[in-house]
Amino acid sequence: MSAAQLTARRTGPLRGVVRAPGDKSISHRALILGALATGVTEIEGLLEGDDVRRTAAAMAAFGAGVERLGPSEQGGGRWRIEGRGGFAEPADVVDCGNAGTGVRLIMGAAAGFAVSATFTGDQSLRGRPMNRVLKPLGQMGATWICREGGRLPLTLRGGGLKHVAYTLPEPSAQVKSAVLLAGLHADGGAEVIEPEATRDHTERMLKGFGAEIEVIETGAGARRIVLPGGQRLRGTRIRVPGDPSSAAFPLVAALITPGSEVTVRGMLLNPSRIGLLDTLGEMGADLSVTNVRDEGGETVADITARHSELEGVETPPERAPSMIDEYPILAVAAAFARGKTTMRGIGEMRVKESDRIALMAAGLAACGIGVEEEPEAMTVVGAERGNHPVAGGATVVTHGDHRIAMSHLVLGLASEAPVRVDEPGMIATSFPGFVDLMRGLGADIGEEAPATA
Ligand code: S3P
Numbered sequence: 001m002s003a004a005q006l007t008a009r010r011t012g013p014l015r016g017v018v019r020a021p022g023d024k025s026i027s028h029r030a031l032i033l034g035a036l037a038t039g040v041t042e043i044e045g046l047l048e049g050d051d052v053r054r055t056a057a058a059m060a061a062f063g064a065g066v067e068r069l070g071p072s073e074q075g076g077g078r079w080r081i082e083g084r085g086g087f088a089e090p091a092d093v094v095d096c097g098n099a100g101t102g103v104r105l106i107m108g109a110a111a112g113f114a115v116s117a118t119f120t121g122d123q124s125l126r127g128r129p130m131n132r133v134l135k136p137l138g139q140m141g142a143t144w145i146c147r148e149g150g151r152l153p154l155t156l157r158g159g160g161l162k163h164v165a166y167t168l169p170e171p172s173a174q175v176k177s178a179v180l181l182a183g184l185h186a187d188g189g190a191e192v193i194e195p196e197a198t199r200d201h202t203e204r205m206l207k208g209f210g211a212e213i214e215v216i217e218t219g220a221g222a223r224r225i226v227l228p229g230g231q232r233l234r235g236t237r238i239r240v241p242g243d244p245s246s247a248a249f250p251l252v253a254a255l256i257t258p259g260s261e262v263t264v265r266g267m268l269l270n271p272s273r274i275g276l277l278d279t280l281g282e283m284g285a286d287l288s289v290t291n292v293r294d295e296g297g298e299t300v301a302d303i304t305a306r307h308s309e310l311e312g313v314e315t316p317p318e319r320a321p322s323m324i325d326e327y328p329i330l331a332v333a334a335a336f337a338r339g340k341t342t343m344r345g346i347g348e349m350r351v352k353e354s355d356r357i358a359l360m361a362a363g364l365a366a367c368g369i370g371v372e373e374e375p376e377a378m379t380v381v382g383a384e385r386g387n388h389p390v391a392g393g394a395t396v397v398t399h400g401d402h403r404i405a406m407s408h409l410v411l412g413l414a415s416e417a418p419v420r421v422d423e424p425g426m427i428a429t430s431f432p433g434f435v436d437l438m439r440g441l442g443a444d445i446g447e448e449a450p451a452t453a
């Protein structure tokens with residue numbers, strides 16, 4: 001991690017056409033399913049951020065052949081995974097770094113086999129709740145020993161699993177996926193009931209690997225997912241679409257920076273991931289969606305954002321799963337909107353890489369923006385329309401959270417005074433080329449040594 005800090009300064013219009021990096025959720029899953037399968041999986045456009053690299057290393061530790069073939073034409077990498085149809089016991093501790101998705105999905109996959117594996121991660125990941133995954137895996141028959149409160153490091157012992165029908169207490173695609181991956185090797189499989197729909201990449205990809213899986217819509221966004229047990233996955237080819245959670249940064253930067261027009265090509269348009277586009281549309285954002293196409297079972301499109309006069313809105317709780325990682329950057333858009341924006345039902349933000357409600361509230365307040373924080377909601381008080389109404393001029397504490405860092409850098413591009421973030425090295429967990437991509441659009445983001453006391 002670099003010791004340097006990054007500072008974003010008010011910039012002229014942002015212009016250009018870029019590609020978002022590969023989707024993080026899909027990249028993790030491609031590696032894990034490739035390792036669980038029998039035969040070769042080739043992945044095009046894998047995100048090569050730190051989180052996904054950790055998952056690649058973990059899959060090698062569980063016995064899969066993992067090879068980087070070279071760079072991918074669409075950005076990211078071309079990778080070849082040779083799955084052995086099962087996991088072997090890792091010889092050492094599996095360190096998932098900063099990646100909640102990585103560790104939770106891998107624990108689910110590993111639980112299906114009679115192996116013991118010890119998992120750890122960085123300081124942020126060691127503070128995050130693993131009970132949400134351990135509970136259903138325990139009902140299936142996995143055992144573990146862990147730190148207080150279900151924290152990492154923990155040692156999981158799998159194998160001999162039995163069927164579970166598990167209703168998700170919180171809307172979490174990670175928990176759903178962990179249960180489904182464990183269910184592949186459980187006697188009788190597994191069933192997950194989700195009262196609110198969450199991202200469905202695991203279900204789609206399992207089908208792509210030849211698994212039998214039934215998704216039943218049970219009304220009001222709820223679903224029952226039924227996976228028979230004893231299934232064998234077959235290696236396949238995967239093309240990773242652009243990550244909407246990363247595309248959100250250049251798109252919102254264009255919306256708040258006068259004179260801007262930015263196009264992000266090849267962005268994933270899966271309905272379970274695009275709550276931010278709906279919300280920005282309601283705020284009056286000038287967004288156009290073109291070149292909609294199917295790529296390997298997912299819909300992708302090119303999205304163009306032009307500078308817009310935004311209006312505050314209220315986002316309903318039921319939209320939260322489809323934009324849970326985008327609230328930090330929505331809060332930045334809201335700071336430049338007229339009137340208040342209230343985001344409801346966002347309690348899950350508190351257990352991400354950081355307590356994102358608390359950190360966004362603190363960062364925005366430090367930049368002169370009114371914020372009201374509640375346990376499960378946040379209100380951002382936008383300025384009246386005017387020329388660059390947001391003060392900026394702060395050094396923002398990110399607690400090593402990549403999305404908190406990128407959000408505040410975007411804010412700094414349109415605020416009166418520069419905005420600096422600490423620990424920008426963490427941006428590489430999800431968006432390794434962020435600074436270069438933003439500079440290519442015209443953003444003034446500079447690197448400097450941290451001030452000494
Ligand atoms: C993810 C699910 C979400 C999201 C995370 C990626 C996934 O987490 O915040 O960045 O790939 O399944 P939860 O499952 O905790 O909601």
